[in-house]
Amino acid sequence: MEITTTSHKRCTVVKMDGRIDSNTSPDLKKSLDKIMEDGTYKIVFDMSGVDFISSSGVWVLMETQKACKRWNRGQLVIATPNERISRSLDLAGVHHFFSIYDDITEAVGSF
Amino acid sequence: MPTATFPGRFDSLAAISKFIIDSAKSAGLDDMATYDVELAVDEACCNIIEHAYGGEDKGEIECECEVTDEGLTVTLRDWGEAFDPKEIDEIDYSKPMEEIGPRGAGLMMIRKAMDDVEFVFGEDGNVLKISKKK
Numbered sequence: 001m002e003i004t005t006t007s008h009k010r011c012t013v014v015k016m017d018g019r020i021d022s023n024t025s026p027d028l029k030k031s032l033d034k035i036m037e038d039g040t041y042k043i044v045f046d047m048s049g050v051d052f053i054s055s056s057g058v059w060v061l062m063e064t065q066k067a068c069k070r071w072n073r074g075q076l077v078i079a080t081p082n083e084r085i086s087r088s089l090d091l092a093g094v095h096h097f098f099s100i101y102d103d104i105t106e107a108v109g110s111f
Numbered sequence: 112m113p114t115a116t117f118p119g120r121f122d123s124l125a126a127i128s129k130f131i132i133d134s135a136k137s138a139g140l141d142d143m144a145t146y147d148v149e150l151a152v153d154e155a156c157c158n159i160i161e162h163a164y165g166g167e168d169k170g171e172i173e174c175e176c177e178v179t180d181e182g183l184t185v186t187l188r189d190w191g192e193a194f195d196p197k198e199i200d201e202i203d204y205s206k207p208m209e210e211i212g213p214r215g216a217g218l219m220m221i222r223k224a225m226d227d228v229e230f231v232f233g234e235d236g237n238v239l240k241i242s243k244k245k
Contacts, residue, residue: 023121
């Protein structure tokens with residue numbers, strides 16, 4: 001599992017590979033918290049390399065979204081989720097809390 | 112009937128998923144049905160570790176997979192605290208996002224992902240039996 005962070009002019013892209021479950025979601029939370037501590041609240045989460053996400057991962061994204069949207073200072077958008085990730089978001093009932101893009105360039109360009 | 116016992120730790124989850132995926136393929140489930148079972152079992156095991164055992168390394172999780180004519184039945188057993196599923200409220204998504212918390216999310220996902228969900232709490236542990244049709 002690897003988490004990479006890339007800063008762009010208007011947003012930061014976070015990419016994680018592999019499984020996001022209760023064993024790995026704390027690492028994702030640390031990365032996202034660090035970005036927000038550094039003052040960035042416009043975040044793209046590139047999920048092209050993620051093949052599994054459980055509710056613990058979904059709730060890391062939800063808590064990040066709550067923090068990003070506070071005072072209209074930004075948001076977390078999801079990019080390139082595969083069919084399995086979409087299924088998890090659907091079963092968790094949280095699809096509608098996120099803007100979801102099939103293309104990473106489009107996601108970055110949304111900010 | 113494939114059966115395996117795993118330590119009640121979060122770093123067991125990947126191995127449990129692999130065990131489930133192999134059984135789901137043997138049962139003839141397609142990729143998305145297999146993912147549903149993988150997800151439901153992961154959620155159930157997290158609930159066992161967090162709530163039944165109250166933390167990691169407090170007990171084991173027994174996992175049994177039965178291939179049936181209809182699909183796959185997974186039976187999970189633990190020896191932690193029992194709970195009443197009826198006491199877990201459904202998440203109310205009509206509320207503002209700020210007011211929504213994760214409590215009950217795992218159980219809700221299990222119910223939505225699987226065709227049958229049955230809890231039995233007895234002297235020989237807590238049993239969750241979940242089935243997915245082909």
